[in-house]
Amino acid sequence: MAWEPGEGPRDRLLSHGAATLSDAEVLAVLLQTGYSRCNAVGLARELLEHCGGLTGLTRADASSLLACPGVGNAKLAILKAAMELARRQALQELDGSDVLSSPAATRRFLQHHLGGRSREVFTVIFLDNQHRVIRCEDLFLGTLDGAAVYPREVAVRALQYSAAALIFAHNHPSGIAEPSAADRRITERLCSALGLLDIRVLDHIIVGRGREFSFAEQGLL
Incomplete structure (x- = not known):
């Protein structure tokens, strides 16, 4: 599924702010693409369901994330990098x-x-x-x-x-x-x-x- 101009989560993030997006939509901006059965938002929803929400996603190890359809090494690296940035920002604040x-x-x-x-x-x-x-x-x-x-x-x-x-x-x-x-x-x-x-x-x-x-x-x- 292709997004109409201005309708995708990335466009709405830029025009209205990240706070207006759902968890799945924010995650979809990071993932960028989905796979044959669904778009990036669909993949993000499947990931969140697979892991039990955002907390579960942060706790999931590599093997668990790779077991989700549509997640390969490239998307695994994106997810792990995002989590590490959040950890480092929190440490810098402290x-x-x-x-x-x-x-x-x-x-x-x-x-x-x-x-x-x-x-x-x-x-x-x-x-x-x-x-x-x-x-x-x-x-x-x-x-x-x-x-x-x-x-x-x-x-x-x-x-x-x-x-x-x-x-x-x-x-x-x-x-x-x-x-x-x-x-x-x-x-x-x-x-x-x-x-x-x-x-x-x-x-x-x-x-x-x-x-x-x-x-x-x-x-x-």
Whole structure:
């Protein structure tokens, strides 16, 4: 199906703004073309249905995306590049900012950074004494069952970067942003170990599907 001049999602994006388009239409602008059975919007709708919406799309791995008819390596690269740009923009927004005054930016970055992972990842944001970001690093990678976290390695990295404070974060691939007993125990161990080095733990954020749990906000630190 060919679009009449001015009717395609790209034309409407340029003339009326991206906010006027549906999720499928915005995705179609990225994909540009469909395949033999449908146009770009049709392919975008199939992709969203296949993945369970935008959140599912960001979580989908390469094999899952390639299993959708009409998606080859070229479209896979476009989708992955778009997701990476969103993650980098969120990190840039966070980088150099006062983390305490921008919790929304912190959460937004962590959703981009961890929300789509199919394995548990333990991330540390290292901060200076004014709570500006020095570095963000994935320290421990786990399986669907969890990640082994070692306080000694966290402390070594914090001293290496001369960090005065830290924010921990990890994802729950199940999508449920509630702390387990193991999450509570490792947070206590990390706080105790780093406290001996006069390094503050500002928060531990668990990233679920579209939502987060903050230890600090719940009074658990």
